[in-house]
Amino acid sequence: xxxxxxxxxxxxAVLLAALLAAPLVYKRLTHPRQSANVNDAATALxxxxxxxxxxxxxxxxxxxxxxxxxxxxxxxxxxxxxxMGAAVSIVDFDxxxxxxxxxxxxxxxxxxxxxxxxxxxMFRDVAEEVGLADVNQPGTGVSMGAVWGDYxxxxxxxxxxYKWGKPELFHNDGGxxxxxxxxxxxxxxxxxxxxxxxxDYxxxxKLDLFLGGYYPExxxxxxxxxxxxxxxxxxxxxxxxxxxxxxxLGGGRFEEVSAKMGISSRRWTLAxxxxxxxxxxxxxxxxxxxxxxxxxxxNEAGKRFxxxxxxxxxxxxxxxxxxxxxxxxxxxxxxxxxVSNISEEGVLVQGNNLWVPKPGESANKISYENMANAMxxxxxxxxxxxxxxxxxxDGFLDLYLTNGNVSLDQxxxxxxxxxxxxGGNEAIISDAANWPPLDGRSLAGYQHKHVWVNDGAGQFQxxxxxxxxxxxxDGRSVALADFSNRGVLDVVVASQRAPLLLYKNTVAPGRxxxxxxxEGRHSNRSAIGAEIRVFWNGREQLQEVSGGSGFxxxxxxxxxxxxxxxxxxxxxxxxxxxxxxxxxxxxxxxxIHKVQEPL
Amino acid sequence: xxxxxxxxxxxxxxxxxxxxxxxxTTILLVSQVSFGVLESFSRTALAIxxxxxxxxxxxxxxxxxxxxxxxxxxxxxSVGILVRSPEFWPYALCAALxxxxxxxxxxxxxxxxxxxxxxxxxxxxxxxxxxxxxSIQWGNNVWPMIVVWILGALIVYRVRRFHITFTYVVSFxxxxxxxxxxxxHPLLAEVAPITxxxxxxxxxxxxxxxxxxxxxxxxxxxxxxxxxxVEMILRLAHNVDAPFYALGIVGPAxxxxxxxxxPKRTSQSVGAAA
Numbered sequence: 001x002x003x004x005x006x007x008x009x010x011x012x013a014v015l016l017a018a019l020l021a022a023p024l025v026y027k028r029l030t031h032p033r034q035s036a037n038v039n040d041a042a043t044a045l046x047x048x049x050x051x052x053x054x055x056x057x058x059x060x061x062x063x064x065x066x067x068x069x070x071x072x073x074x075x076x077x078x079x080x081x082x083x084m085g086a087a088v089s090i091v092d093f094d095x096x097x098x099x100x101x102x103x104x105x106x107x108x109x110x111x112x113x114x115x116x117x118x119x120x121x122m123f124r125d126v127a128e129e130v131g132l133a134d135v136n137q138p139g140t141g142v143s144m145g146a147v148w149g150d151y152x153x154x155x156x157x158x159x160x161x162y163k164w165g166k167p168e169l170f171h172n173d174g175g176x177x178x179x180x181x182x183x184x185x186x187x188x189x190x191x192x193x194x195x196x197x198x199x200d201y202x203x204x205x206k207l208d209l210f211l212g213g214y215y216p217e218x219x220x221x222x223x224x225x226x227x228x229x230x231x232x233x234x235x236x237x238x239x240x241x242x243x244x245x246x247x248x249l250g251g252g253r254f255e256e257v258s259a260k261m262g263i264s265s266r267r268w269t270l271a272x273x274x275x276x277x278x279x280x281x282x283x284x285x286x287x288x289x290x291x292x293x294x295x296x297x298x299n300e301a302g303k304r305f306x307x308x309x310x311x312x313x314x315x316x317x318x319x320x321x322x323x324x325x326x327x328x329x330x331x332x333x334x335x336x337x338x339v340s341n342i343s344e345e346g347v348l349v350q351g352n353n354l355w356v357p358k359p360g361e362s363a364n365k366i367s368y369e370n371m372a373n374a375m376x377x378x379x380x381x382x383x384x385x386x387x388x389x390x391x392x393x394d395g396f397l398d399l400y401l402t403n404g405n406v407s408l409d410q411x412x413x414x415x416x417x418x419x420x421x422x423g424g425n426e427a428i429i430s431d432a433a434n435w436p437p438l439d440g441r442s443l444a445g446y447q448h449k450h451v452w453v454n455d456g457a458g459q460f461q462x463x464x465x466x467x468x469x470x471x472x473x474d475g476r477s478v479a480l481a482d483f484s485n486r487g488v489l490d491v492v493v494a495s496q497r498a499p500l501l502l503y504k505n506t507v508a509p510g511r512x513x514x515x516x517x518x519e520g521r522h523s524n525r526s527a528i529g530a531e532i533r534v535f536w537n538g539r540e541q542l543q544e545v546s547g548g549s550g551f552x553x554x555x556x557x558x559x560x561x562x563x564x565x566x567x568x569x570x571x572x573x574x575x576x577x578x579x580x581x582x583x584x585x586x587x588x589x590x591x592i593h594k595v596q597e598p599l
Numbered sequence: 600x601x602x603x604x605x606x607x608x609x610x611x612x613x614x615x616x617x618x619x620x621x622x623x624t625t626i627l628l629v630s631q632v633s634f635g636v637l638e639s640f641s642r643t644a645l646a647i648x649x650x651x652x653x654x655x656x657x658x659x660x661x662x663x664x665x666x667x668x669x670x671x672x673x674x675x676x677s678v679g680i681l682v683r684s685p686e687f688w689p690y691a692l693c694a695a696l697x698x699x700x701x702x703x704x705x706x707x708x709x710x711x712x713x714x715x716x717x718x719x720x721x722x723x724x725x726x727x728x729x730x731x732x733x734s735i736q737w738g739n740n741v742w743p744m745i746v747v748w749i750l751g752a753l754i755v756y757r758v759r760r761f762h763i764t765f766t767y768v769v770s771f772x773x774x775x776x777x778x779x780x781x782x783x784h785p786l787l788a789e790v791a792p793i794t795x796x797x798x799x800x801x802x803x804x805x806x807x808x809x810x811x812x813x814x815x816x817x818x819x820x821x822x823x824x825x826x827x828x829v830e831m832i833l834r835l836a837h838n839v840d841a842p843f844y845a846l847g848i849v850g851p852a853x854x855x856x857x858x859x860x861x862p863k864r865t866s867q868s869v870g871a872a873a
Binding site: 008009012013015016019020022023024026027233234235236293316317318344345346347348349350351372373378379413415416417419420421422423424425426427428429431433434435436437 | 634635637639657660661683684685686688692695696699700702703704721722723725726727728729730731734735741744782784785787788789790791792794795797834837838839840
């Protein structure tokens with residue numbers, strides 16, 4: 001049947017043309033051309049209130065991450081399989097009041113580094129001196145990350161190093177030296193882990209430890225029995241590593257209680273974060289899983305965890321979860337969770353997830369809505385580590401995201417071959433022998449990073465290039481800390497096979513801040529799990545002391561709040577893990593407050 | 600007994616326009632309930648609603664009668680499954696493009712492109728920042744795939760289009776072997792794509808679409824063979840969306856040749872009947 005009316009024919013043709021033009025129009029409307037003033041400090045300070053200057057070398061940091069060389073059976077895809085390991089965590093290991101940087105390495109025999117903050121803008125690697133450098137000996141696996149927590153409440157932060165290999169626990173001997181206590185602690189012989197965190201899940205005042213396996217624990221990536229060690233699905237994989245929950249028994253001993261506590265996942269976990277998401281007083285546990293859906297374990301009064309991924313809405317639409325960070329992004333006393341995934345133009349557009357709690361959560365019910373698209377933090381390339389922090393001290397939490405997977409030949413891409421096999425059936429995808437050779441090609445390499453500034457009204461603006469974040473390394477781990485005790489958050493980024501970056505922050509004058517350094521007495525001494533609500537100028541912001549967040553990362557222990565132009569805080573409410581509540585009225589701003597839990 | 604058999608026979612007959620919608624709905628529901636494959640139900644619902652609405656309005660406007668909405672429903676549901684985007688608008692846009700193309704890109708009363716193939720190819724080409732095609736498995740084991748393949752094969756057999764699916768699958772596998780020989784990549788790597796759900800929709804619903812396939816059986820087989828040829832070339836050029844573009848190139852060309860070779864009056868009467 002023909003369309004006979006010429007007018008109708010023309011109208012239909014115009015309609016089709018308009019529909020075809022719609023994506024272009026949408027792009028123009030949603031991505032207006034950026035200003036040409038790229039990376040100009042004065043402009044950035046005026047427009048966004050802060051500017052970041054990469055200063056690692058100038059600060060005495062010359063660390064370059066090295067990747068592992070795994071079994072020769074994986075040589076054809078080595079860079080893709082050995083694409084993780086760069087990780088950074090922040091600690092004041094010697095209690096001198098200046099935050100230090102621990103960064104791990106991943107080549108066999110390579111050395112981890114502990115950069116002591118000298119308090120004058122300079123850092124010095126003291127890892128060898130204190131006994132934390134030589135932890136990647138051949139045959140023991142290699143480091144994937146480290147988390148700090150004072151498990152014996154002696155006042156000094158101890159460190160747990162998780163590896164593709166033998167996990168290690170080191171006791172901090174008064175900030176002078178570290179003693180290996182792995183065997184006494186009862187840790188497993190081999191775990192291929194990419195996440196761990198300290199938490200006190202039963203609020204008994206002693207820090208417990210969560211450890212998330214990625215590859216199964218019976219896989220030795222240097223001595224493979226066969227090549228069938230890859231995930232059995234790109235988005236529904238359940239053949240990953242087991243999870244461990246170590247209950248702190250005291251005396252440096254731990255008991256593995258994951259099964260007893262209801263944590264039985266075999267998903268490919270890449271990130272975890274613990275926080276009291278429902279106001280129960282107990283930390284819940286959120287897992288970001290690669291090749292699958294995220295999981296949310298609700299803490300039932302420290303007695304058991306109950307998986308509530310689907311019930312809460314986070315357990316649908318499987319993606320490639322690689323990050324878990326929490327932040328009260330709307331200054332409303334509720335914490336959102338940011339999960340990074342993969343987005344590659346025309347190939348795989350998963351989009352990152354920003355799980356914002358729906359109104360009306362209670363101890364019995366919590367549900368989330370993914371607001372990443374609506375709030376403008378969805379597309380971040382092959383996204384890895386991200387952290388929330390108020391980078392410009394305007395009183396709203398901003399978001400720093402690093403990304404990039406494998407940067408080799410910039411002109412040749414592995415994406416087609418990757419996507420070809422990734423969509424294959426279990427029998428195909430799970431066998432590394434079926435994966436086409438990488439052959440020097442890049443897979444989502446040389447990506448620009450994202451720094452999203454929160455306008456406080458539900459929108460984030462991408463400003464990375466304008467505020468000085470111009471690196472295109474294969475970023476993995478991001479940690480935020482106020483290294484100079486001047487009330488601004490600097491950014492440390494560990495990238496795979498690349499130098500450690502230290503972005504020093506300059507914030508526009510006139511913006512106020514307040515920081516809190518907590519010490520538990522009934523609660524665990526690190527105060528992990530403590531909540532602080534700062535009330536000022538009719539606003540409220542919630543933050544929680546974390547034992548690890550992001551991707552293989554840990555921010556400074558101290559909590560930092562930007563206050564904008566407000567020169568006063570009405571009050572601060574602290575809820576300690578012990579349940580004790582403390583209120584501080586009108587604390588002075590522009591200061592670091594050291595607060596001990598009342599006895 | 601014979602009555603029941605007859606009812607069953609009628610149900611599984613080529614004349615039953617609701618057979619395909621029923622199959623695709625079953626696939627959708629089972630896969631979503633079992634594995635949660637969709638970006639969200641709401642996005643798929645948006646695609647279906649847009650598709651049905653556009654067909655309803657354009658059908659009335661252009662031909663002065665309300666169309667049977669079964670085909671718009673299939674288009675919408677195909678878009679809802681095959682398009683992967685965290686945004687909502689690509690689902691509506693793709694469905695709208697698909698249906699509009701059916702009314703605009705016509706020659707001698709027949710539309711040239713398979714509607715959903717046109718729509719999906721267009722959004723993949725024009726909005727790659729926001730859209731990708733379904734490229735993952737449904738679940739992580741082989742059983743859902745086998746069930747869908749058997750069910751799909753039985754139905755296309757009943758509606759007398761099995762030869763199309765069969766020719767394409769055999770051609771794909773042969774070209775996978777050829778690609779493997781050319782690239783040196785494992786054969787299973789080249790076979791991998793066809794084991795995914797995207798191809799299940801492609802081979803059972805898209806390439807067999809009665810409205811956009813040529814009439815003689817031998818020509819139908821030739822066309823899907825040529826689709827596989829073009830797809831192989833695109834794959835060698837590392838095109839991720841090769842099957843959609845291959846069908847988008849070969850399908851309308853074949854239709855154009857057939858329409859051109861068919862006397863005008865006959866062609867129009869065929870189009871009117873369809």
